[in-house]
Amino acid sequence: xxxxxxxxxxxxxxxxxxxxxxxxxxxxxxxxxxxxxxxxxxxxxxxxxxxxxxxxxxxxxxxxxxxxxxxxxxxxxxxxxxxxxxxxxxxxxxxxxxxxxxxxxxxxxxxxxxxxxxxxxxxxxxxxxxxxxxxxxxxxxxxxxxxxxxxxxxxxxxxxxxxxxxxxxxxxxxxxxxxxxxxxxxxxxxxxxxxxxxxxxxxxxxxxxxxxxxxxxxxxxxxxxxxxxxxxxxxxxxxxxxxxxxxxxxxxxxxxxxxxxxxxxxxxxxxxxxxxxxxxxxxxxxxxxxxxxxxxxxxxxxxxxxxxxxxxxxxxxxxxxxxxxxxxxxxxxxxxxxxxxxxxxxxxxxxxxxxxxxxxxxxxxxxxxxxxxxxxxxxxxxxxxxxxxxxxxxxxxxxxxxxxxxxxxxxxxxxx
Ligand code: EPZ
Numbered sequence: 092x093x094x095x096x097x098x099x100x101x102x103x104x105x106x107x108x109x110x111x112x113x114x115x116x117x118x119x120x121x122x123x124x125x126x127x128x129x130x131x132x133x134x135x136x137x138x139x140x141x142x143x144x145x146x147x148x149x150x151x152x153x154x155x156x157x158x159x160x161x162x163x164x165x166x167x168x169x170x171x172x173x174x175x176x177x178x179x180x181x182x183x184x185x186x187x188x189x190x191x192x193x194x195x196x197x198x199x200x201x202x203x204x205x206x207x208x209x210x211x212x213x214x215x216x217x218x219x220x221x222x223x224x225x226x227x228x229x230x231x232x233x234x235x236x237x238x239x240x241x242x243x244x245x246x247x248x249x250x251x252x253x254x255x256x257x258x259x260x261x262x263x264x265x266x267x268x269x270x271x272x273x274x275x276x277x278x279x280x281x282x283x284x285x286x287x288x289x290x291x292x293x294x295x296x297x298x299x300x301x302x303x304x305x306x307x308x309x310x311x312x313x314x315x316x317x318x319x320x321x322x323x324x325x326x327x328x329x330x331x332x333x334x335x336x337x338x339x340x341x342x343x344x345x346x347x348x349x350x351x352x353x354x355x356x357x358x359x360x361x362x363x364x365x366x367x368x369x370x371x372x373x374x375x376x377x378x379x380x381x382x383x384x385x386x387x388x389x390x391x392x393x394x395x396x397x398x399x400x401x402x403x404x405x406x407x408x409x410x411x412x413x414x415x416x417x418x419x420x421x422x423x424x425x426x427x428x429x430x431x432x433x434x435x436x437x438x439x440x441x442x443x444x445x446x447x448x449x450x451x452x453x454x455x456x457x458x459x460x461x462x463x464x465x466x467x468x469x470x471x472x473x474x475x476x477x478x479x480x481x482x483x484x485x486x487x488x489x490x491x492x493x494x495x496x497x498x499x500x501x502x503x504x505x506x507x
Contacts, residue, residue: 093483095468095494098503099453100475102376103339105500109327109346110136110491111161111320115282117185118259119289119318120144123165124153124192125263126293128315132163135320139488140183147179147186151193167192175202177235182206187218188256190238191263194227199239213418217250217257224248225264225272245270245309253278253388258305259286265307266295274305280389281321281350289318324350325395325462326490327372332399333469334374335363336406341500343372353392357382357400361407379403381411381447388417398424398466404445405433406473414442424463427456431470453478458485465490472502 111134120141123130135141137160145155145163151174153167173193180186180203193200204215219229219236225248227240245268248261258277263286265272277283279301287300293316296308327346334341335358348355348367355365358374360382366373381404386394394417404411405428415421422443425435431454434446453476458464464486471478480486483506486493494504 092481093487094507095480095483095486096505096507097468097471097478097480098476099472099478101337101472101501101503103334103337103341103472103497103500103502106342106344107330107496107500108344109322109330110134112136112282112323112325113138113140113489114185114255114325115285116141116320117144118188118282118286119320120148120155120163120165121185121188121192122263122286122290122318124148124151124167124170124189125195125266125290126313126315127168129164129166130293130315131317132165133161133317133319135161135163136323136489136491137161138491139484140185143179143183144185147176147183147189150176150179151189167196170196173197173199173201175200177203180205184213185256187215188260188263190218190222191260194222194238194240195243195264195267198241199237201235201237203235217252217254218260220251221248221257221261222264225261225268243268245272245307247273248275250274250276255280255283258283262287262297262300262305262307263290265309266290266297267312268307268309270309272307272309274307275303277303277305278388279303281324281347285321289316292316322346322350325393327351328354328393328396329399329465329469331358331365331372331374332396332403333472335361335377335379336399336403336469337472338376339374339500340376341374343374345370346372348372353387353390354396357384357392361403379407379448381407381409381445383412383414385414386416394418394421395462397421398462399469401425401428401435401443401445402466402469402473405447405449405451405470407447410444410446412442412444416441424459424466427454427467428470430454431474433470450474452476455479456481458482461485461489465493468493472497
């Protein structure tokens with residue numbers, strides 16, 4: 092198992108480029124199975140989750156060609172299996188979005204409860220209710236879900252919970268359903284709007300993506316097309332927090348600052364100076380005062396940035412409250428942050444207080460999941476001395492060649 096060895100406590104400086112968004116690219120791979128024609132997917136981050144998705148799709152019959160770095164062609168002229176390979180499906184939460192094209196193309200889909208990060212319960216009732224509303228039959232056997240439908244029929248679906256992959260899956264399911272589907276209480280993340288634009292470019296008729304109500308008028312079939320992955324807002328935000336926490340001057344390039352307004356608010360309140368341009372953000376070293384942060388669905392503060400921002404608060408003056416509203420297990424990683432010297436008080440599974448500033452101590456740490464792993468990386472870059480992060484597969488799931496990119500801005504980090 093690869094490890095990162097880091098010598099922290101140094102200021103960083105320079106430019107860092109943001110990759111394409113993992114959580115947008117993964118959905119484009121699934122959307123490519125809705126058509127028999129080739130789909131070219133560009134600006135794809137070369138991360139482990141993308142490799143798992145490509146592997147999974149190949150087991151279903153379609154061809155996935157890795158044309159060059161960041162570019163893939165998916166040709167799903169054949170889709171001859173209805174089963175999401177359980178071992179991969181259990182590892183990858185995004186595998187659940189494949190249920191839509193598989194059901195549409197084969198009339199059936201069999202899949203395990205999808206996995207991903209260990210951040211909470213992660214139920215799938217939104218999907219099950221949605222498929223039933225569109226006329227599918229759902230059963231469960233030997234730990235696998237089994238959904239069948241000869242032809243999905245348009246319906247009104249009011250999601251009982253705002254779900255990103257739930258909205259994406261139902262939007263895809265409705266694209267070729269008979270009649271009109273109205274989706275209410277949808278998630279509004281930029282990745283959803285981007286997916287809808289791509290589907291429309293292939294012939295779908297989707298209106299309202301990016302708002303809470305999406306209306307999909309069913310079309311006969313979709314053609315092929317090209318999808319350009321939008322910049323990863325979580326990666327851009329992570330780099331901005333890294334710069335602020337290590338008091339470094341970093342220019343984050345190739346990002347979409349508009350997707351991160353809630354983060355800019357938090358950083359500015361914390362005293363961080365920012366120069367925000369059209370596709371770039373410069374973070375200028377500054378003194379830090381604490382802020383309260385509450386995660387929320389887009390356009391609120393992203394849960395995926397909760398762990399990095401906790402590290403930032405350990406470096407800020409005063410006591411800040413972090414309220415994680417989306418996942419009940421996503422603050423547990425702070426136990427290890429405490430062992431690094433952070434002054435963290437857990438009030439309940441959703442709320443912690445962080446008293447700063449504290450000097451973090453270097454440490455040998457296990458990366459429990461993707462975003463917490465990246466937060467540890469920020470923490471050890473703040474801490475003077477040698478630290479080791481184990482299980483970096485978790486970080487590789489979502490951040491492309493992170494050590495190489497961090498080295499370019501002066502970080503002392505090695506993969507061994
Ligand atoms: C997506 O997960 C992202 N993953 C997550 O990113 C991200 O943390 C999350 O959205 C929230 O922004 C992908 O896009 C692949 P949800 P998703 O369904 O869609 C509850 C990362 O680090 N819920 O929007 O799985 C659920 O328990 C990952 O890149 C139900 O109750 O998240 C949670 O409390 C981690 N029933 C809330 O909704 C359901 O059927 C939001 O989850 C589905 C969800």
